Amino acid sequence: MTTNYLVLSSKLSFSTDLAEMLQHVKPGFAKTKLKSVTTELDLKKELETTSTPAIIIIGPCQGRSPYEIAREITHMLHSRTTVVVLLMLQPEQIDLKQALYAGVVDILTTTPPKHEFQSALEKAEQSLALKLENNAQYLALAGHNSAQNTTQQKDGKIIVFLSTKGGVGKTTLSVNAATALAKKNLAVAVIDLDLQFGDVPLLFDKEPKATIYDWVKESLDEKDGEVEPYMVKHQSGVEFIAAPPLPEFAELISGDHVARLIEELKKRYDIIIIDTPPSLVETNLVALDYADDILLITSFDLPALKNGKLALDTMALLGFTDKIKIVLNRDAEMKGMNLGSIENVLGKQIFARIPSDYMTVISSINKGVPFVISAPRTQVAKTTMKFAESLVSPGKIKTEKPKSKPKRHTFSIFKKKA
Incomplete structure (x- = not known):
């Protein structure tokens, strides 16, 4: 599986440092697989124009909280199975509870130890692979069902x-x-x-x-x-x-x-x-x-x-x-x-x-x-x-089905009780 890395950070040096970290933990890593953007708008444009599986890494940003950005991306793309999100922030910014709410796969400092960075990448890649596998099954199912299903679908x-x-x-x-x-x-x-x-x-x-x-x-x-x-x-x-x-x-x-x-x-x-x-x-x-x-x-x-x-x-x-x-x-x-x-x-x-x-x-x-x-x-x-x-x-709201009236039994009074 070819995986690209899409990085959002207002600090240009963060992307450079990240590329070096990737080369250390992933031998043969090509810098061409890493694309860096500095604004949310550019990130959204990238996501709209590519369907290649990607790990989005959100680093230090100016303006909005990185947790808000991550949550918006994960919720906006809940039906997209080609993307997972990883956060890399300053130590004082790390909040595990907000990371959970944002739906990210992991959260690290901007300068994590090599083994932690490698572990987080493996977790992100496994999550991405699982999503792609499930998506392949789902698309096969959707094609099968759409070919067979001629009834009008609801929108519950x-x-x-x-x-x-x-x-x-x-x-x-x-x-x-x-x-x-x-x-x-x-x-x-x-x-x-x-x-x-x-x-x-x-x-x-x-x-x-x-x-x-x-x-x-x-x-x-x-x-x-x-x-x-x-x-x-x-x-x-x-x-x-x-x-x-x-x-x-x-x-x-x-x-x-x-x-x-x-x-x-x-x-x-x-x-x-x-x-x-x-x-x-x-x-x-x-x-x-x-x-x-x-x-x-x-x-x-x-x-x-x-x-x-x-x-x-x-x-x-x-x-x-x-x-x-x-x-x-x-x-x-x-x-x-x-x-x-x-x-x-x-x-x-x-x-x-x-x-x-x-x-x-x-x-x-x-x-x-x-x-x-x-x-x-x-x-x-x-x-x-x-x-x-x-x-x-x-x-x-639909009208309730009329209840059928019980049949009258003329001489039921003379029947023996059970």
């Missing part, structure tokens, strides 16, 4: 349910919102992206025969890519793809896998609901990037509000502020805390309020039947139905 809306701590009812709400939309005759898919401890099958009382792990392992390896055999169908009309059966399998699911899964489901469903874990790992960041709406679920307790505020600040850093809607679950005002105080803490208006109804919800969970089905007349079910409908444009 992506809704991500997010929380910063467990126990706020996020998964319960996502499952019931999905069921509510399915009752409106929309094609709804749920991705259980809590890859270590997902509970979506439990709430639907469905044992998955296959999971996202099986799809990644079998379908992509065989260049088939068909998602449908891995979707679990619930009687409500909702279909979901389950998390892996064992927590350790989560490591085998990458951001690229999640991106491809979302792309496939967008073609087949009106709504894709993604239930996420309370962490900002790579797979979550990909889902957030694809999201049309990000629903941050919080509740009337201080830890949830504190973490909610941190999440909002982080989302602002990632550029997701406009997508976020705050949902207050288990709404029950208490002494010293009301809606106004919550909005003041979060600095954002509440989008929806779901009332507290412990008995209805816990009974629903224990039965494995969403409460919008098991208890449709309760306030929590009615509110959740309205909340779900507010997530889609009125034109997409």
Whole structure:
């Protein structure tokens, strides 16, 4: 594999030094494989005019934060499998948390030890090779499917349910919102992206025969890519793809896998609901990037509000502020805390309020039947139905199928009871 190096730095000497470092760790390295630019605009022009696999190295820059530049590039090019990003900064600039959010493969100082530089390059090249391999499979699959698929494709809306701590009812709400939309005759898919401890099958009382792990392992390896055999169908009309059966399998699911899964489901469903874990790992960041709406679920307790505020600040850093809607679950005002105080803490208006109804919800969970089905007349079910409908444009809501009336049996009163 021929790999080029594209360097962005406002310091011309950085590119010269980098070329020398590359020659030291890669015998036979040709300087012609390294292209240097000094501005973001020039970098974007280079990326638009070349499809050659490249490792982008961002060095010291004037103006914008290198982390912002890296994040913009990685998010702008999430569908491009020919590019990975490496950061090389001054020691005082290094921030591992921001590097994670930016989606880079590694971060180094501008003058790293030889073994660290070599290790980072190997990691970047391995990541690039894996992306290219997956891309070849994906393109073969896309060509195969486009030749066979004559049905009109959908362009599904992506809704991500997010929380910063467990126990706020996020998964319960996502499952019931999905069921509510399915009752409106929309094609709804749920991705259980809590890859270590997902509970979506439990709430639907469905044992998955296959999971996202099986799809990644079998379908992509065989260049088939068909998602449908891995979707679990619930009687409500909702279909979901389950998390892996064992927590350790989560490591085998990458951001690229999640991106491809979302792309496939967008073609087949009106709504894709993604239930996420309370962490900002790579797979979550990909889902957030694809999201049309990000629903941050919080509740009337201080830890949830504190973490909610941190999440909002982080989302602002990632550029997701406009997508976020705050949902207050288990709404029950208490002494010293009301809606106004919550909005003041979060600095954002509440989008929806779901009332507290412990008995209805816990009974629903224990039965494995969403409460919008098991208890449709309760306030929590009615509110959740309205909340779900507010997530889609009125034109997409379809009339519910009329329920068939039971046949009358004239002499049923005389039948023996079972």
